[in-house]
Amino acid sequence: MKRKRILFTGGGTAGHVIVNLALIPVFQEKGWEIDYIGSKNGIEKDLVQQLEGVTYHAVSTGKLRRYMSKENLKDPFKVLKGTMQSCNIIRKRKPSVIFSKGGFVSVPVMIASKLLRVPAVIHESDYTPGLANKIAIPFSRKVLATFEETLRYLPEKKAEYVGAVIRKELFSGEKAKGLAFAGLEGKRPVLLVMGGSGGSEKINSAIREGLDRLLETYEIIHICGKGKMAPEFDCPGYRQFEYVQDELKDIFAATDYVLSRAGSNAIFEFLALRIPMLLVPLGLNASRGDQIVNAKSFAEKRYARVLDEDQLTTETLAEELEQLKEYGPIMVDQMRQTNASDSLQKVVSIIENTSK
Incomplete structure (x- = not known):
């Protein structure tokens, strides 16, 4: 046959x-x-x-x-x-x-x-x-x-x-492997930063400029995009990668909070894995606005918080991450009501x- x-x-x-x-x-x-x-x-x-x-x-x-x-x-x-x-x-x-x-x-x-x-x-x-x-x-x-x-x-x-x-393998990640891959100890909550497959210069800059303050609260895994590494910022508790594929499931398992663009596939993966998210959707100057609508839908359902790109600064980022930490348990409860x-x-x- x-x-x-x-x-x-x-x-x-x-x-x-x-x-x-x-x-x-x-x-x-x-x-x-x-x-x-x-x-x-x-x-x-x-x-x-x-x-x-x-x-x-x-x-x-x-x-x-x-x-x-x-x-x-x-x-x-x-x-x-x-x-x-x-x-x-x-x-x-x-x-x-x-x-x-x-x-x-x-x-x-x-x-x-x-x-x-x-x-x-x-x-x-x-x-x-x-x-x-x-x-x-x-x-x-x-x-x-x-x-x-x-x-x-x-x-x-x-x-x-x-x-x-949702890719099946994402549900099989191991926290210990994710921390080991990133060289982190896991003594503080892990913040994953993702700017889409190409990375985001604006998100990258906001994270790096506020790194000292953020590292007081989080350990950070930063997937920054091809050609967007900045070795001068390397320090304990902060690990950069251009792109991650095979180990992504383990990184997700080690993640407590995520800062991300609002591409549909990514945010639905965070939803399925019950990871509280702060979304910075790609603006109208560089897109048709699809991420703005995606993010708004998730915010209305209390799966995420949203920070507009034109309001993104080191100060607003720190404030929104504090809010994310406070409302994270509520987001997780909302996420548990979904089944993908x-x-x-x-x-x-x-x-x-x-x-x-």
Whole structure:
């Protein structure tokens, strides 16, 4: 009997890859063949190529720029080239179904899926759909939503609420291993600082400028982004990393509080792991505002506190972290009322039922 094959796509940021990373092992256990279409130099290539049993294919892709650039004139041709490349890959690999996590690399893949009549499922993590998914939705069979409120922005006949898909391995972290990896003693509460897969200069600066004060209360693990390390700030109780992957589950297990951007996948992971969070969403000057809406939704449900980026200083950061510490137990009680354990299996079932 011929084994079924699934083709994943999505990239540009870690948030457009993480759900795929959660699903790939499940389909491998079920005996499916796995392909992945991503960009030539995106973060998805680094994250996916190291996986055993997954064939990675790079295609040309456009890019969303929120500023004037001559590169914007080239993007339609890049998407056209990427669509032709995707068609060739799909013809050769013959997937039974395509699963798209979004990002602009997914657009040519989704167009190709429609041209070749291969059923495709889209996953939208944010409160409101991103531009790439908006473009791709007409080419899909199903659109899955992480926020129940997102359904109002999606085609009724295609949309389905599934909740957050959380990587299974995150629940198997060990606190002692996380502390040892970071070189911390665990004598004070551990504050994890994350600025998204690319890091945040503004969050990094606020943490480092207020380091002496913060270290009186916390031990700090700072995932600061590629090329954003600052060795001159190294000191006992403060540990920096550009990026962490395999050891992240142990770092999460060692974490008491988290300061983070408000990307959907990350904040739902903190929610599932019951970690009180202070969110600094990416502002409108650098995004479409999706993180602002994500953060507002979590604050309304008392899962998080929110500090606007334009109000972020060493002083406001210290004050908000004190509030986070005070209200942390209330947040954890609210978080215990949620259950994301069924979401992954629900998505798997939808994909299986959609496949040809």
